[in-house]
Amino acid sequence: MVRARDGTHLICPVREHTGGFDAYTAKGRLSIARALLEHRVEITDGLLDITYSCTLCGNCTEHCLMVNPEAWHAFPEIKRQDHLIDPAAVTEALRADIFNAGLVPSKHRIMLEWCKEHHNPYMEKHKDRLRWIPKERELPSEGEVAYFAGCTMPYREAHLCRAAVKIMEDAEVNVSIVPDEWCCGSIFLRVGATDFARKLAEHNISAIETTGAKTVVTHCSGCFRTLKLDYPKLIGELPFEVVHTTEFFRDLINEGQLQPKTRVKAKVSYHDPCHLGRHAGIYDAPRDILRAIPKIELVELPRTRQNSFCCGAGGGVKSCFPELAADIGTDRIKEAEEVGADCLVSACPFCLINLRDSAKTLKSNVKVCDILELLANPL
Amino acid sequence: MKERHQLLEEFRRIVGSKYASDDPYVCLSYSTDSNIFDLTDPASPAMVVRPGGTGEISRILRLANRTRTPVYVRGGGTDAGGSRGEEMCNAILIDMTRMNDVIEIDESSLTVTAQAGTTWGKLNAEVEKTGWRLGFKGPYSGYASTIGGSVASQSNGYGSTMYGVVAEEVTNLTIVLPNGDVLETGSAVNPDAKRFYRFCIGPDLTGIFIGSGGCFAVITEVTLRIYPKATSAGYGAYAFKDYESSHRCYYRWLKHRVAEDVAWYARDGLEVMVPELAKKGFEAMNTFVVEDVTRELIEARKKLLDTIAQEEGGEPQDPKYAKDGWDYRFELLPRWPAKIGQWQWNCHMVAAGDALADLKGILAFLDSFEEQCRIMKIYHSTISIAHKNAGHVSTSIYYDQSNPEVVSLVRKMMKGMAKKAIESGGCNYWLGKMWYPYTIMRNPVYRELLLKIKKALDPNDIMNPGGLALHSQA
Numbered sequence: 001m002v003r004a005r006d007g008t009h010l011i012c013p014v015r016e017h018t019g020g021f022d023a024y025t026a027k028g029r030l031s032i033a034r035a036l037l038e039h040r041v042e043i044t045d046g047l048l049d050i051t052y053s054c055t056l057c058g059n060c061t062e063h064c065l066m067v068n069p070e071a072w073h074a075f076p077e078i079k080r081q082d083h084l085i086d087p088a089a090v091t092e093a094l095r096a097d098i099f100n101a102g103l104v105p106s107k108h109r110i111m112l113e114w115c116k117e118h119h120n121p122y123m124e125k126h127k128d129r130l131r132w133i134p135k136e137r138e139l140p141s142e143g144e145v146a147y148f149a150g151c152t153m154p155y156r157e158a159h160l161c162r163a164a165v166k167i168m169e170d171a172e173v174n175v176s177i178v179p180d181e182w183c184c185g186s187i188f189l190r191v192g193a194t195d196f197a198r199k200l201a202e203h204n205i206s207a208i209e210t211t212g213a214k215t216v217v218t219h220c221s222g223c224f225r226t227l228k229l230d231y232p233k234l235i236g237e238l239p240f241e242v243v244h245t246t247e248f249f250r251d252l253i254n255e256g257q258l259q260p261k262t263r264v265k266a267k268v269s270y271h272d273p274c275h276l277g278r279h280a281g282i283y284d285a286p287r288d289i290l291r292a293i294p295k296i297e298l299v300e301l302p303r304t305r306q307n308s309f310c311c312g313a314g315g316g317v318k319s320c321f322p323e324l325a326a327d328i329g330t331d332r333i334k335e336a337e338e339v340g341a342d343c344l345v346s347a348c349p350f351c352l353i354n355l356r357d358s359a360k361t362l363k364s365n366v367k368v369c370d371i372l373e374l375l376a377n378p379l
Numbered sequence: 380m381k382e383r384h385q386l387l388e389e390f391r392r393i394v395g396s397k398y399a400s401d402d403p404y405v406c407l408s409y410s411t412d413s414n415i416f417d418l419t420d421p422a423s424p425a426m427v428v429r430p431g432g433t434g435e436i437s438r439i440l441r442l443a444n445r446t447r448t449p450v451y452v453r454g455g456g457t458d459a460g461g462s463r464g465e466e467m468c469n470a471i472l473i474d475m476t477r478m479n480d481v482i483e484i485d486e487s488s489l490t491v492t493a494q495a496g497t498t499w500g501k502l503n504a505e506v507e508k509t510g511w512r513l514g515f516k517g518p519y520s521g522y523a524s525t526i527g528g529s530v531a532s533q534s535n536g537y538g539s540t541m542y543g544v545v546a547e548e549v550t551n552l553t554i555v556l557p558n559g560d561v562l563e564t565g566s567a568v569n570p571d572a573k574r575f576y577r578f579c580i581g582p583d584l585t586g587i588f589i590g591s592g593g594c595f596a597v598i599t600e601v602t603l604r605i606y607p608k609a610t611s612a613g614y615g616a617y618a619f620k621d622y623e624s625s626h627r628c629y630y631r632w633l634k635h636r637v638a639e640d641v642a643w644y645a646r647d648g649l650e651v652m653v654p655e656l657a658k659k660g661f662e663a664m665n666t667f668v669v670e671d672v673t674r675e676l677i678e679a680r681k682k683l684l685d686t687i688a689q690e691e692g693g694e695p696q697d698p699k700y701a702k703d704g705w706d707y708r709f710e711l712l713p714r715w716p717a718k719i720g721q722w723q724w725n726c727h728m729v730a731a732g733d734a735l736a737d738l739k740g741i742l743a744f745l746d747s748f749e750e751q752c753r754i755m756k757i758y759h760s761t762i763s764i765a766h767k768n769a770g771h772v773s774t775s776i777y778y779d780q781s782n783p784e785v786v787s788l789v790r791k792m793m794k795g796m797a798k799k800a801i802e803s804g805g806c807n808y809w810l811g812k813m814w815y816p817y818t819i820m821r822n823p824v825y826r827e828l829l830l831k832i833k834k835a836l837d838p839n840d841i842m843n844p845g846g847l848a849l850h851s852q853a
Binding site for chain 1: 397399400402403404405407408409410411421427429456474476477
C-alpha cells in the first residue's frame with residue numbers, strides 16, 4: 001500500500017472506497033498493463049471496472065518516488081528518466097487500448113456518441129450552451145481576453161459562468177466569449193477516446209482563434225488542464241495563452257483592479273482540484289485570493305496541495321460510478337468538518353458538484369462552494 | 380469450478396462480499412512480489428481475501444484447512460527473496476493490508492502493538508507523533524512493506540546497527556494457527572498480562588514464527604519495543620583510499636555500538652550512489668548516524684566515531700551522505716532503480732570482522748562478469764550495513780528486465796553470489812528460492828527438524844506449501 005511520505009496519509013481514493021484489492025491501485029494496474037504487454041492476459045470487459053474506476057487524480061504519480069523528481073529531496077542530481085513509469089499515464093494508456101478494443105463502458109460510449117453530434121457530454125443541446133448569458137446581456141465575441149466556459153458550468157452551474165464574467169467586468173477586463181465553443185475533450189482523453197478528443201481540440205483552437213484572443217481564461221479545472229497541457233501534446237504549440245481564473249483574478253487583485261469583499265466572517269478550507277493542483281501545479285493562486293478576502297480565515301485541510309485527496313469525480317468516475325464518486329467525496333467533507341471549516345471551497349465546477357453531493361449524503365453543515373461565488377457574491 | 384465458487388461464497392460470508400474476489404484481473408494483480416523470481420515467472424492465486432481482523436483470519440484458516448486450500452499470506456508485496464511456495468495457482472491469497480491499525484502505544488511497557496498489515500511508514504509516523512520512536516524502523520521498502528511481512532521474512536533495515544533485525548525488537552505476536560486457533564506468545568500467554576516480554580513460559584515460541592515465511596501460521600498482531608524520541612542527531616561520512624582501512628573503521632565503529640546506522644560503500648556502490656567520490660579515486664566510503672535524547676550524548680558519540688575514522692585515515696566528507704539517507708528513510712531504495720533501472724538485491728550476513736574478506740570475494744565474483752555486464756548494461760552496487768556484530772552485505776543489481784538474456788545472466792549472478800557468500804562463511808537472513816540450495820537443503824538435520832515443526836503445526840500443508848523448501852512430499 002502506497003502512502004504519502006509522512007507515512008500517515010493514504011493516497012489512493014479508490015482503494016479506500018472499494019474492496020481495496022491491488023488491482024484498484026496504481027501498483028495492480030501496472031501489473032495488469034505489463035501482463036497485457038507480455039500477452040499473458042487479454043483485454044475483456046472484466047477489465048472495465050478496474051480501469052475506469054480510477055479518478056486519475058495523480059496522487060500515486062505524485063508520491064511515486066521513481067517518477068516524481070519533486071519527491072527526491074535528497075538527491076537533486078537524479079533526474080527523471082524516460083524509462084520510468086508514470087502510473088496515471090499507464091492507466092490512461094490502458095484505457096486507450098481498451099477503447100480501441102471496442103470495450104469502453106456504455107455510459108462513456110453514450111456520452112461519446114452524443115458529443116459527436118451535440119458537442120457536449122451532458123446530453124444537452126448545443127444551442128443551449130450560451131443560455132447562461134442573461135437575456136438582457138450581450139457579450140462580445142472578439143477581444144484579447146476570451147472566456148472559455150466549458151460544458152459543466154454552462155449546463156449545470158450556470159451561475160458560475162455569470163460570476164466569472166461579473167468579476168472580470170468588475171475589474172474592467174474586456175472579456176469576450178467563444179461563441180462556437182465545444183467540449184474541451186477532457187472526459188474523452190481520460191476515457192481513452194484520444195482521436196475524438198483531438199478533433200474537439202482542433203475545433204476549439206480554431207474557434208478561439210476567431211475571437212482574436214491572446215489570453216484564454218477558463219475556470220473549469222478539467223478544461224484548464226486539457227487546454228493548457230493536453231492540447232499542446234495533441235496539436236502542438238497554441239496561438240494563445242491559457243490561464244486559470246484563479247491566476248487571472250489573483251493578478252488583478254495584486255494589481256489593485258479587483259477588491260474582494262465579504263460581509264460575514266467565515267472559516268474556509270480550500271480543496272485543491274487534481275487537474276489544477278497536481279496536474280498543473282497551481283496551488284498558491286486560489287489561496288492568495290482567499291487570503292485577500294476580508295474576514296475569511298483560511299484553514300488548511302489535513303491533506304492539502306500535492307497531497308490533496310481527490311473529490312472522487314475525476315477520470316470519468318462521476319459518470320460511470322456515481323456512488324463511488326460521492327463516497328470518496330465524503331472523505332473531504334469529513335476533513336473539512338475536522339478542521340472546523342464553515343465552507344469548503346474549490347475552483348472547479350466538477351469538484352463543486354461532487355462535494356456538494358457528498359455533503360448532502362453526510363447531511364453535513366459544511367457549505368460547499370466555488371471560489372467564484374466568494375469573489376462575485378460575498379458571503 | 381463449482382467448488383471454487385462455493386468456497387469464494389464462504390470466504391465472502393467471513394470477510395464481507397467486497398473483500399473477497401476471484402476476478403482474474405484482481406488475482407493477476409497479486410501475481411508477483413518484488414523479486415526476479417516472481418517477476419519473471421508470475422503466478423496468480425485462485426482468489427484473494429482482505430480480512431479485517433484476527434477473528435476473520437481464524438475462520439478463513441479453519442475453512443482453508445477443512446477444504447485443504449493452500450494459503451499464501453501477503454503484506455506489502457515487497458518480498459525480495461522469492462519466498463512464495465509452489466501452489467499459488469490453487470491458493471487463497473490473504474492480503475493483510477486492511478489490518479493496518481496501530482492498536483496501542485503503551486508507555487508502561489515501552490511497546491507498540493499494531494495489526495500486522497500496518498506499514499512501517501505509518502507505524503513510524505504514529506509512534507513518533509506520541510514522542511517515541513522505534514528501534515528497528517523497518518526495511519528499505521518501509522512505505523509499502525508491512526510489519527507482519529517483515530516479521531515473517533525477518534527483515535533487516537533502518538536501525539539494525541543498534542537494534543538488530545526486526546526479530547530482536549519483537550516482544551509478542553498474535554498468531555492464527557492453520558487450524559484456526561489463536562495463539563498469544565510471550566507475556567500475553569497470561570491473559571491478564573500486557574504484551575511486554577518475550578522470553579517467558581518455556582521456549583521462545585515467538586521465534587518459531589519469525590522468519591517462517593508464512594509456512595507455519597498467520598501473524599496478525601505484532602508488539603515491538605519503543606524508545607524515547609531522539610531530540611537530535613549527528614552524522615558523519617568518511618572516504619577511504621583502500622578497503623582495509625575502511626573496514627577497520629567500520630569494524631571499530633560497529634564494535635562500540637554507539638551508532639544507529641553504519642554503512643560501508645564499496646567501490647561499485649560509490650560509482651552508483653556517490654560518483655563524485657569514485658571519480659576522486661576513493662575506494663570506499665563509511666557513514667554513520669547517531670541519535671539520542673540530549674545534544675551532549677550525541678556529541679560524545681559523534682566525537683568517538685569521528686576520531687576512529689580519522690585514526691584509520693578516513694577523509695571527512697559532507698555529512699549529507701549520511702543524513703539524507705536517514706532523514707528520507709524509505710525513499711533511498713526507490714532512488715536507486717530510478718537512477719539506473721530495475722534492480723534485484725542479494726543480501727547476506729557475515730561476521731563483522733570477516734566482512735572485508737567477504738566483501739572482496741563478492742567484488743571479485745562481480746568482476747568476473749565485468750565484460751558481460753558492460754555489454755548487457757548491467758550495473759551493481761555493493762554496500763555493507765552494520766548489524767550489531769555482523770555485516771549485512773548487500774549487492775544491488777540493476778538491469779533491463781525486458782531482455783530475457785539479461786534476466787538469465789542476473790539470475791545466474793544472484794545464485795553465484797549466494798553460493799559465494801555461504802562458502803565464505805556468511806549466512807542468509809532473507810528467505811527465498813535463491814538461498815535454499817545453499818542453506819536449508821545443505822543441512823539435513825536442520826531441515827528435518829523444520830519439517831517436523833511444519834507437520835506438527837500444519838499437518839495438511841496448507842500454509843505456503845513448498846515455502847522454505849519444506850514441501851510435505853519432500
